[in-house]
Amino acid sequence: MQREDSQRMWNKILAIFIILILLSSSVSASIIDTIWGLITKPLKGVLKSWEHVLKNPKHFIKHWGKHFAHEELEEKGERIRTFAYVFLLGLFTWTVTKDISENINRYILINPDPLHEGVKSTVYSFIHLLIPFYVLALVSLGVYILFLSTSPKGRSRAKSMVSKLIIGMILVTISPHLLNFFFTLSENVTKNILTQGEEEVTDAVGTYTGVMWKSWFLTVGAIYGVNALGDIVTETVTHATGFSISQIKKHHYSWGTRGMKGYWPVKVLGTLDKILSKLKVEAEPGRTIPMLMLSITLFIGVYGILAFRYLMVMFFTLLFPFTIFFLCFDPTKKLGGTLLEQLLLWTFVQEFYAIILVAIGTGMIMLPEDLLGYGFGIWPLTISFFDLAACFTLMLGPIILFMLLRKLLPPL
Amino acid sequence: MRMNSRIKILIVIGLILVAMSISTAVRIPKIFGESHETGFNRMGIIIWIAKRLLYIWLSASYGTEGLNELKANLSEIVMMNPSITTLSNLMVIVIKLVFALYIPAIAFLGFYILFLSSSPEGRAEAKSMLTKLIVGLIFVSVSPQLMNLLLTVSEGLTSSILAPTAKGVFTKAWDTSIGATPLDLRLELSGLKGLHFIATFIEIELGFYTFLFFMILVWGAFIFPILIRFFAVSVFIVLFPLSILLYSFEFTKALGRTMLEQTIIWTFLQVINALIVLTVVQSIISLGEDFMKVGWGITIPVIPLVGCLMFAVAPLFIIRFFRGFLP
């Protein structure tokens, strides 16, 4: 009951308010007139706003066409944004290609320096960490030898383990120098490979940079070329239908059109002018995300893998004392074997990289010229399949070789 | 209540009448009417930029949500472990279940012995199985303490690895790879944030697809494996008695082995994470700031970036390679 009462009351109040508002704007005029006007005026206005539409539907079409295209306001922003996009992407491509063609060798050859004081101190702190483990292992072995060893065979095994542990201690203390020797060895091997195939390497890097540039060209083409074609088509169509004169007249370059509109040269000039100005307009960078992804993938595929390799080598370098300990203590031999294997393999990735580079270069040099043309994209903006394949080989080849060699290595 | 509403109504009516009279009395000149076009344009541009800025601010704040706290207590997060006490009631249930499972297991072994008793070596084998089972029983009854010991060992190792680490370098790697924008009240445009800034101004989808997810990943790759490890370790804590049983029972040894291995691996993944932090720190120290720093204007710091993303990949390698070490 109560709620219905309040409901009705609120409805009443609402009605009162509406009437008040209707009345409100008619303080200065006579009541009936204003109310009638308030009812009719909007209708009249609506009719007026639509009557020209009803008269010439062409204008209506153009009107809405303009609406479905970009707004005048957004065009300004579009030009700046698109140009900035293309410019920045070009800059990125330029820097990356320059950087990689300059010092790919350095990136491949770099190894963590075990004698660097930070690394050294960390390794030595790990060695300190290892001491209790050593004590534990030795004590358990001693206990085994003293009390639990029933058979002479077991005792002899235990003794050999003790000797192993002792050797392991010595190795652990000089582990940074061992690693340093090993790294220099592999660096020299890599350097030899790279110097053997000088021009192959440059050719392979050239392929990589070429693909990066090509993807930028594709981006530019996808942004501007499509619009150019589209505008030419639309302009010809509007010429055929023939109401683009007003557009030319309205155009901000009105030099060609003043006073002599309607002649074909004027139309052509205006159209060309319009196209040339339109080229910067309505370009959507969003439609070039695949090319952007390609560039980023290429970038990460080389830089990321090299950096990751460096970090993994550093990881196993820091773990090296543990590796030696695990190797020398029989129960954890398997673990140590895995660790050592990982260290070797991640260090050898640089050789793999050099080999892959030389191989790609050789393949590219040996490839017949007429095959290089095949690719996707519209001429002249094509990326050759072989170049792409070369790039992806450059990215994935080292990993695949890594896995293959992991299978080939003898189980420790 | 009702009085209040009535008073409100009266107030509103009065307001409306006053406003009406004012608005009709005051006539605003027509000049403003003409300038309405240009005013619209200016406002449109302002609104366009404001929207973009708001979007960048919001998405970047999502992309770096709670990053400062992570930076503040990095080592705590690396050393985060589930406490046994919270899981004790579940563990008790599992232990009861395992004890219940022991009865059929022993009965089965008894039958096995009866059948095998023909040959002495078979009998010896069966006896060894029985002893294994009994030892397993002992281990099951102390399994919470065992698990606690395991966790303590891994935490101790982790802390002793993280102790000499300059954690500031790692947080700095985060900072350099994520970067800053004027929206952070800093007069610079750097790192993923800066790239996201520019990309979003060019096209919102562009910023979204290219850099925002990297921004999340740079520290999400740090936090997600740790959280997943947290949940997995708690699962394996709860299942620990069961895995001991399966490992000690001859016929389900393979399954028990894998379960125990997974328990150990996921427990000691903590140590690996600490080592990764150490690795990144050492690499940045030994390589210097501007090694592999590509770009002009906005540079992409590759080593810190990959170092932060290493959390995503290195555990995969570890889990993949370090299997089958139990007898």
Add this chain to the structure above:
Amino acid sequence: MRKKKFMNLMALALVIILLMIVSAEAKGIKLESLEVLLESLIIKPLIRGLVIAAPIGYWLAYQDGTSFVKNFNRVILYNPPTEGILPFLNILLKILFPVYSLLIVSIGFYLLLYSSSPEGRANAKSLLSKLIITLVLISLSSRLIWLIFSISGYLTDSIFSLTSLELIREILNGGIWGMLILSTWLMIPDIELGAVSLMLVYVFAWLPYMVISLRNIILTALMILFPLGILLYFIPELKSIGKTILEQFLIWTFIQAFMALALVSVAKAFSVTTLVSNPEITCLNIFPVPGINNMLAWFFTSIDLGTTNLMTLGFGAVAHFSIILVPIVMVLLFKKFLP
């Protein structure tokens, strides 16, 4: 709660707009907001609904969009004709007959003349019997394939008889239509919103056909290789190749039975599973205010506007996916079963 908030917001916005339009028209000022209203709230949604959603609905309803749903049992039961291998078989026999005759004759001579040791004779005899068996099997291989096909076809048919085909058809229909309804619901305000579900509609429409035609193609290839497989199976050195060929042939033949089984079990599960709450969604999203949508949907459903619920959608999707999953499971599960 959130929905309520949106309702209030939008109702307010609409009132404001109407007032503005009225007043502006009264003052004769051209409004940008009116055009935005027409463009982004009325015309583009209508275009999306009419140009994208409606044709797909037509395609599903009257064209071959739901062709798999309409005759899935025929498609699954279909096997490539066994006559296809006859020319290849003739070529193979042309090659093999001289070899065989030569071998048989040589073995006969061996038995007649140099039959020194009994085990040698036994070996020769076993070889002879093997040769003859192989020859018979190869010359009968088209019959053999026909036999296998008819067995698996009979099996499939009898598996289909475990439930009513109508129920299965209903479930498949529910899956594909529900996806379309969902994508329409999402598509009308913004096209990218419904991208995933629209993609799923096409996946449901095409991928089962793709899998089944893949089965037929592979089966045809293996059918041609079948006699060769038999031959190689009886040569000890090349046994593994022949084994693989025969195994693959059998697996890919009996996949149809497993597809049928998967569909049948989906139907069984659909008839027995219950959800606690089974929400509905109706492809009517023509008003910014969800409340009005629901009201209109409630009003229109009496004249059967597309409505889907979670059960139908989920089980339809499961049915389509199970068709896609079955070959993988089979090939993984049924490896190396021949001796």
Add this chain to the structure above:
Amino acid sequence: MDKKSRIFTLLVVILLLSTLVNAGGALLGIIDVAIKEGLKLVAKGWIVSTGWQVIDFYEKIFDSFPLLLTTNPPMSEITSGMFFFIKIIAPFYILAIVILALYILMASSSMRGRAKAKSMLTNLIIGLVLISLSPGVLKVFFIISENLANALISMGANAGISALKGASGGLYEKFWKLTLIHRTGGIELFAIHTTLLFGLTIMLLLRHVMVILFGMLLPLAFFLYLFYPTKHIGKGLFMQTFLWTFMPIAWILALVIIGTVIGSIPSYIPEFYILIAALFFFIGSPMMILGVGDWLAFLVFLFEVLQAAPLSIGAVVIDETMK
């Protein structure tokens, strides 16, 4: 926002507008821009509300979690299929027994051969028992799994379910906030969100389907298990039945663990990411606990979802090459 206050706001807005209507064009222009933005906001609100309707539609599956996880399909549906397969097996079976018997009677050339045949015959008899018992075996599976599930789900699985709900809610929140700023801002999140929820639904329903399928195949599994060449197929089928029947245990265990542990995670980790990790952990828990599939597959999937496009490609490649 109750009715009265709504009406009040409405009235105030109308009042302001009417005043501005009477005032001249400049203000009208500015208001016009404001209203243009407002209309855009309405369009975005439309998108958001639509997305909300669909997400709500999908989120209803969370209510059915306990039911779907603690129940198995009724035996009556499965037994019919089982009997169908038993009918198919029977002739082969009789044939095998007859051939063996004949072999033992007639062609018992060697003692060993006869012994082998006899063991085969005993095998067949055992198989006969097993096959006739197979509905009982499946029933036992069901009883065990249902009892375990009911015992576990009372340990606080609801907290886990609410954690999953929270993950979904967090995704939705980010989606609508980003979308209200720009209409295509949150589309990607929405796609991920709906895909995850739909995947959850599919997983839960597919499990019931698979239980029915492999349950119907159980006699066939026993039959294949008896003969040496097809032994591993029978084993595989049996294992599949086992795994699909006991998968909810893993899920419920994951839910319980999430519900128990999630409180003890330090608060400086943003909650949204904890919840998302919980969601992925729930999805991957069968792979973890029952060992269905590979670990790496789950982790690779996780990073796929995290959208590290090049990185996850690398991970996939690593996975493929490591196999």
